[in-house]
Amino acid sequence: MKTMSRRSAIALGVTAAAVTPLFSFAASAKTKRYGPKDGKEIAPGVRVVEVGTGNADIPAYKSISIVDVVFQPGAHAPQTVMDNDMVCTITSGAFTIKKADKEFKLKTGDMYTCAKGKTDEATNTSKEVGVHRIAVLIPA
Structure with missing residues (x-):
């Protein structure tokens, strides 16, 4: 396992602390029911719905955009390269996530x-x- 510098540990802690309230609220709120035409289709049965954007107090980021990615049962979003750092929470359903070095269920x-x-x-x-x-x- 690689060691983490003190600066990296502090940055990670600040980021997690700043983003966690967003998900505490999001997870406790009832998931909105989206229709089959809401948002923009990015793959068959997978749509992205913009929820909102706000400024970030985290020095490395200028803003945070919240989106819901809505998957129909059995739908698959193919491998994609991430344009930004992201924090994701599952608000309904169950998923298999595949990354380059691992696969896990949520x-x-x-x-x-x-x-x-x-x-x-x-x-x-x-x-x-x-x-x-x-x-x-969104980076600063």
Whole structure:
């Protein structure tokens, strides 16, 4: 395992502390029901709905954009290179997430992160509409 510098540890802690309230609120709020035409289709059965944008108090980021990625049952978002750092929470459904070096399963309430320049793909493995609520961290 690589060691982490003190500066990196502090930056990670500040970022996590700043973003966590967004997801505490998002996870406790009832997931909005989206229609089959809401948002923009990015893959068959997968749509992105813009929720909102706000300024960031985190020095490395100028703003945070919140989006919901809505997956129909069994829908798959193919491997994509991330344009920004992101913090994701599952607000409904169950998913298999594949990254370059690992694969894992998530359910409602679980969180994970995506790093800029890394790949990610997701499949809704539940029989219900699944939603990823994503905080996209826009660099300063």
